[in-house]
Amino acid sequence: MKVSLAEIVEGQLKEVDLEIEDKIRVLSYFGDEIPLVTPVVFKGKAYDANGDIYIKGIVESMAEYSCCRCLKKFQQKIIGEVHEKLIKEHSPKAEVDEYFLIKNNMIDISEIMENTLILSLPMKIICDENCKGLCLVCGKNLNEQACDCEKDEIDPRLAKLKDLLQ
Structure with a gap:
């Protein structure tokens, strides 16, 4: 204009x-x-x-x-x-x-x-x-309802560090 x-x-x-x-x-x-x-x-x-x-x-x-x-x-x-x-x-x-x-x-x-x-x-x-965004596993909207997905992800490069905790 x-x-x-x-x-x-x-x-x-x-x-x-x-x-x-x-x-x-x-x-x-x-x-x-x-x-x-x-x-x-x-x-x-x-x-x-x-x-x-x-x-x-x-x-x-x-x-x-x-x-x-x-x-x-x-x-x-x-x-x-x-x-x-x-x-x-x-x-x-x-x-x-x-x-x-x-x-x-x-x-x-x-x-x-x-x-x-x-x-x-x-x-x-x-x-x-x-x-809260979307669940990375099932894709549900976490603002509307919770999901039961297991979210125990570890970067493969850091997997050896997890063994130190056990």
Whole structure:
């Protein structure tokens, strides 16, 4: 979604409030597809600080995850903070990939919102901090019921150490 920043670029205003809703459907995260169940909302502002243009605000949405331990589907809100420097199209720094470009006084805010949400995701997505996961032997969800499987596994490289205890 493109947003006009013409008033700031041309020096008419120092600050513009932004409230944008975008329908990003899916986030790609380490090869997984995370569906977003609500539209992505950005609330913030674009402002000029000594000739440099910045965008600052909060991005949020509701996503549907699959727990890394028990594989259960659950929904949880994602919230991320945006604080990005924007570069004009013909600036000497425009060739650097670290900045978002203002082209024809417009900025594509969808990319900023998507990157912010991806960066705010945890490395391991779990449904609950106390999630017990799945049984390694029978595959039952240990959060729902216990299993009677024998879990006396020993790494074959350490098997000789077990003999010392007997």
